[in-house]
Amino acid sequence: xxxxxxxxxxxxxxxxxxxxxxxxxxxxxxxxxxxxxxxxxxxxxxxxxxxxxxxxxxxxxxxxxxxxxxxxxxxxxxxxxxxxxxxxxxxxxxxxxxxxxxxxxxxxxxxxxxxxxxxxxxxxxxxxxxxxxxxxxxxxxxxxxxxxxxxxxxxxxxxxxxxxxxxxxxxxxxxxxxxxxxxxxxxxxxxxxxxxxxxxxxxxxxxxxxxxxxxxxxxxxxxxxxxxxxxxxxxxxxxxxxxxxxxxxxxxxxxxxxxxxxxxxxxxxxxxxxxxxxxxxxxxxxxxxxxxxxxxxxxxxxxxxxxxxxxxxxxxxxxxxxxxxxxxxxxxxxxxxxxxxxxxxxxxxxxxxx
Amino acid sequence: xxxxxxxxxxxxxxxxxxxxxxxxxxxxxxxxxxxxxxxxxxxxxxxxxxxxxxxxxxxxxxxxxxxxxxxxxxxxxxxxxxxxxxxxxxxxxxxxxxxxxxxxxxxxxxxxxxxxxxxxxxxxxxxxxxxxxxxxxxxxxxxxxxxxxxxxxxxxxxxxxxxxxxxxxxxxxxxxxxxxxxxxxxxxxxxxxxxxxxxxxxxxxxxxxxxxxxxxxxxxxxxxxxxxxxxxxxxxxxxxxxxxxxxxx
Numbered sequence: 001x002x003x004x005x006x007x008x009x010x011x012x013x014x015x016x017x018x019x020x021x022x023x024x025x026x027x028x029x030x031x032x033x034x035x036x037x038x039x040x041x042x043x044x045x046x047x048x049x050x051x052x053x054x055x056x057x058x059x060x061x062x063x064x065x066x067x068x069x070x071x072x073x074x075x076x077x078x079x080x081x082x083x084x085x086x087x088x089x090x091x092x093x094x095x096x097x098x099x100x101x102x103x104x105x106x107x108x109x110x111x112x113x114x115x116x117x118x119x120x121x122x123x124x125x126x127x128x129x130x131x132x133x134x135x136x137x138x139x140x141x142x143x144x145x146x147x148x149x150x151x152x153x154x155x156x157x158x159x160x161x162x163x164x165x166x167x168x169x170x171x172x173x174x175x176x177x178x179x180x181x182x183x184x185x186x187x188x189x190x191x192x193x194x195x196x197x198x199x200x201x202x203x204x205x206x207x208x209x210x211x212x213x214x215x216x217x218x219x220x221x222x223x224x225x226x227x228x229x230x231x232x233x234x235x236x237x238x239x240x241x242x243x244x245x246x247x248x249x250x251x252x253x254x255x256x257x258x259x260x261x262x263x264x265x266x267x268x269x270x271x272x273x274x275x276x277x278x279x280x281x282x283x284x285x286x287x288x289x290x291x292x293x294x295x296x297x298x299x300x301x302x303x304x305x306x307x308x309x310x311x312x313x314x315x316x317x318x319x320x321x322x323x324x325x326x327x328x329x330x331x332x333x334x335x336x337x338x339x340x341x342x343x344x345x346x347x348x349x350x351x352x353x354x
Numbered sequence: 355x356x357x358x359x360x361x362x363x364x365x366x367x368x369x370x371x372x373x374x375x376x377x378x379x380x381x382x383x384x385x386x387x388x389x390x391x392x393x394x395x396x397x398x399x400x401x402x403x404x405x406x407x408x409x410x411x412x413x414x415x416x417x418x419x420x421x422x423x424x425x426x427x428x429x430x431x432x433x434x435x436x437x438x439x440x441x442x443x444x445x446x447x448x449x450x451x452x453x454x455x456x457x458x459x460x461x462x463x464x465x466x467x468x469x470x471x472x473x474x475x476x477x478x479x480x481x482x483x484x485x486x487x488x489x490x491x492x493x494x495x496x497x498x499x500x501x502x503x504x505x506x507x508x509x510x511x512x513x514x515x516x517x518x519x520x521x522x523x524x525x526x527x528x529x530x531x532x533x534x535x536x537x538x539x540x541x542x543x544x545x546x547x548x549x550x551x552x553x554x555x556x557x558x559x560x561x562x563x564x565x566x567x568x569x570x571x572x573x574x575x576x577x578x579x580x581x582x583x584x585x586x587x588x589x590x591x592x593x594x595x596x597x598x599x600x601x602x603x
Contacts, residue, residue: 134464137449137457220446227406228444232458232507233433239461 002031002062009038013045020049027053027060036065047076115315118237122311125238126245135238144247148209149255156204160192160259163200164266167191172274181275182285188267189286193298194353197259199346201252202305206338210313213244214334217317218327226318241314248306256302260295301349308341357382357515357547358403363412365395365402371410372398373568378576380515383545384563385537387579389553389593394569396551397441397519403549404517405432417514434462437508439518443500445492445507452488455479455507462511478510479503482536498529505536515547516540522554534560555594567593 003026008015026032034053039046050073053061065073091099129136171187217240220226229236264286271277316334320326358380366372372395380386388396401407403414408423415421417435422428445454455475459466479485482502492500501521508516518537522530534557540546552558558565558579565582567575569589575582582590 135461137460223442224440224444225446227401227404228438228440228446228504228507230406231404231433231436231438232461233430234457234461 164263168270443504
């Protein structure tokens, strides 16, 4: 014979909380019947209590129910689990961790494959465009050149000047110990032309141009503009990317040439102030160790970095998901990807050049 | 004659099947409405029919040709014969309305004289009553104007079929009714085939000649709109009469 608990007319959250412990203790002692038939005022906690006793205490608790509460339970509680409310994934923790790692690895490998495929496609599209001159919006390359070149010029010059000053001050201190003051010119010249200017320009472009490209293309993807281009018979990977690739190819050498001048100027200023070296002597000494090929390699590196930025950020923009949240995530990822690519390529160049 | 034929068509993303084993036809020169509740896979089906999302299985014939999603030529053929009105209009923000509508012409026919491009663009804008707003940018257009602008762009190369993804969504009843009138006019004047995805009952009543009802991962009805009332299906009854939802759930 089971005990019967008659539940009160009002059974909302405070009453449910107050009764729950007692119900659990009674259920541990033996079979129990909960009579909900008098309950008139209830809320979602009442339904949760019903769900709890029918699930966890089903072996020892019998429920009597009727009226509005029964109808509410029918409507809101006894639903088959949907896709989202199914239980946790099966399998032990180590196997789930291994599966997650494997899934991540496969995802990254596929992404790398898609990125390389896109890089190949872009080289092809640029080649076809240069031959046929169609598939790209007229004037778009000029717009992109203006954005990438004119708009980036002040920040590139400012930062490269500061880098030139910093590297010169740091080096001057060391060179002074050896009485090798004049070699500051060689050091600054080589470091700026071959390494620092291309690298810093690439990193600045990754932050400024790359992030803007990803944000723009990702927004276009989310707003179905990329789909719209495709169904117009336009190849988005060509229409959107070729002007940007042509623009970066034309703009980066100009930017780097200007930045070389500004960076070396930073070195000249420090040499003048620290050692009293006249600018003409600085330049004369620099030209004894710096060759035109160093300048050329610097330009080439910067153009390759520029391509890495545009293809990397375009890839992130065009493969974004469908939500606004993903636009922000893709933009951040594109900057990380671009800088990673730049440093990786720089490393490869270091092996080739030295 | 049927311009679209689908056999055992399964659509979805990755390994997720959204709609399975669909078999239906879309008659030429009529308005076919694809209807279903939110999340039932209407837009996914539309993307597959528009060549944007490869099907996970089955066959899809357009104007008598099998659509091969791996073949550039096959997709080019499809894209050359369709226009798509996207849910948000999908006008390119950096271009004026005129340039947006001119874009398909410039891309498909780069050597077409500028005067002809201009005439075609204004003819298309006139159809959607936007000729006076040609120089405006998408940010300066209202929701209804953006959709009509998107429709003008979809129409500018005289496609055989226009796909419309929820043309009435987000619009007030008056603008929505004007857009429905426009779709009817296009069908009647140009004998155009339209495939309209919607769940707006008033739009369905006004424009539908034939109907595809999708729900629960499959096709619940395919046929003339006039026959829909006689369909013995709980979901269709619920959808149109807005009752029996508990029976159907």
